[in-house]
Amino acid sequence: MQVPPRPDLPTRAVHAGREDLKTLGVHALPLDFSTTYPFTDLDRATASLDALVSGDASAENPIYARLLNPTVARFETALADLEGAEASVAFASGMAALTAVLMAVRQRGGHIVATRPIYGTTDHLLSCDLLGIETTWVSPDGVAEAIRPETALVITETPTNPTLQIVDIADVVRQAGDVPVLVDSTFATPVLQRPMEHGAALVLHSATKYLGGHGDVIAGVVACSDEWARQLRQVRVATGALLHPLGGYLLHRGLQTLPIRVERAQATAGTLAARLAEHDAVETVYYPGLAPGGTHRQMDGPGTMLAFEVADYETARTLLQNVSLMTPAVSLGSVDTLIQHPAGLTHRVVSEEGREQGGVRPGLIRVSVGLESVDALWADLEHALAVAVREPALV
Numbered sequence: 571m572q573v574p575p576r577p578d579l580p581t582r583a584v585h586a587g588r589e590d591l592k593t594l595g596v597h598a599l600p601l602d603f604s605t606t607y608p609f610t611d612l613d614r615a616t617a618s619l620d621a622l623v624s625g626d627a628s629a630e631n632p633i634y635a636r637l638l639n640p641t642v643a644r645f646e647t648a649l650a651d652l653e654g655a656e657a658s659v660a661f662a663s664g665m666a667a668l669t670a671v672l673m674a675v676r677q678r679g680g681h682i683v684a685t686r687p688i689y690g691t692t693d694h695l696l697s698c699d700l701l702g703i704e705t706t707w708v709s710p711d712g713v714a715e716a717i718r719p720e721t722a723l724v725i726t727e728t729p730t731n732p733t734l735q736i737v738d739i740a741d742v743v744r745q746a747g748d749v750p751v752l753v754d755s756t757f758a759t760p761v762l763q764r765p766m767e768h769g770a771a772l773v774l775h776s777a778t779k780y781l782g783g784h785g786d787v788i789a790g791v792v793a794c795s796d797e798w799a800r801q802l803r804q805v806r807v808a809t810g811a812l813l814h815p816l817g818g819y820l821l822h823r824g825l826q827t828l829p830i831r832v833e834r835a836q837a838t839a840g841t842l843a844a845r846l847a848e849h850d851a852v853e854t855v856y857y858p859g860l861a862p863g864g865t866h867r868q869m870d871g872p873g874t875m876l877a878f879e880v881a882d883y884e885t886a887r888t889l890l891q892n893v894s895l896m897t898p899a900v901s902l903g904s905v906d907t908l909i910q911h912p913a914g915l916t917h918r919v920v921s922e923e924g925r926e927q928g929g930v931r932p933g934l935i936r937v938s939v940g941l942e943s944v945d946a947l948w949a950d951l952e953h954a955l956a957v958a959v960r961e962p963a964l965v
């Protein structure tokens with residue numbers, strides 16, 4: 571018998587984790603809000619509990635919602651499918667997901683190597699003493715030198731936040747040798763980048779961003795092997811940083827439109843980046859599609875995020891106060907376009923040295939391009955830029 575080819579990613583995004591719905595006789599995802607699950611046979615309930623506490627993904631009886639929630643598990647199956655991973659484990663937020671990974675690796679050694687620039691709170695968590703982990707900060711080509719016998723994990727992010735630099739995942743993996751590499755792939759989504767294809771052991775998403783896509787769920791997820799997933803579930807069972815079932819439902823629904831949202835926003839981002847690069851008031855545009863040679867290497871496209879630099883803080887502030895269609899707000903990956911000031915907001919928790927290393931200057935502005943028309947967005951930006959250049963100090 572001939573095996574049908576594995577469907578393409580947009581097709582899988584629509585159907586993954588829903589294979590049994592026809593058999594169940596339903597069309598929308600079942601939503602299970604139970605916190606506890608009745609049992610009829612004590613021995614079988616005990617066997618389920620033992621399996622889940624040791625990290626199994628499923629059991630005959632979920633027993634208690636901190637151990638397993640079927641709605642969240644469906645989302646995890648779907649996301650793993652899109653990443654080409656054996657499994658994924660969802661958490662209450664992106665930071666809760668990263669914290670679980672750090673707790674899981676701490677048993678292997680207390681040292682981590684991480685590349686800068688990186689998401690502001692990731693920088694903060696790895697720099698403070700909260701989890702008893704020591705971090706060596708490096709540029710992406712300095713990973714090999716920083717590895718020690720007790721190094722338990724290498725953490726990188728690509729494209730980087732906020733300056734959209736591309737880190738070569740395969741090269742970081744090569745430098746890391748036997749040490750597992752975690753890639754924060756939030757900005758790229760599995761539509762544009764699948765880090766496990768390049769040797770990453772763990773892929774982190776702040777699902778709050780593109781996976782949810784509508785700015786109404788906070789969540790995190792780690793795609794990985796079954797073995798890693800087992801450890802992460804053990805941490806989740808013990809520490810309780812759970813994703814609520816409604817969040818799991820909304821994320822799973824969000825995956826269905828993820829490819830089409832990313833493709834549309836990417837087309838708009840490319841046009842906006844090119845127009846910004848021509849604008850007199852803009853000093854630098856950060857967009858992978860504009861980099862010398864237009865290279866975005868391991869990505870299937872240059873992405874939906876861009877950043878640009880104006881003269882100084884006052885110009886940036888006036889610009890932000892004069893956009894009307896774009897939403898001045900942190901976060902990213904929503905259907906509407908979000909614009910923000912990294913030095914003043916998302917990267918404020920990063921040390922001054924860290925900000926300097928990461929190129930987070932006072933005139934830098936970051937845009938998460940949404941689904942509005944490109945002409946409407948450009949008109950908004952052009953107007954705000956004109957006001958900002960005319961009267962930078964007036965507001």
Ligand SMILES: *Cc1c(COP(=O)(O)O)cnc(C)c1O
Binds near residue numbers: 788
């Ligand atoms: C938002 C974000 C995080 C943190 O995720 P939360 O869901 O806010 O906890 C981590 N990495 C990147 C790249 C992010 O954008």
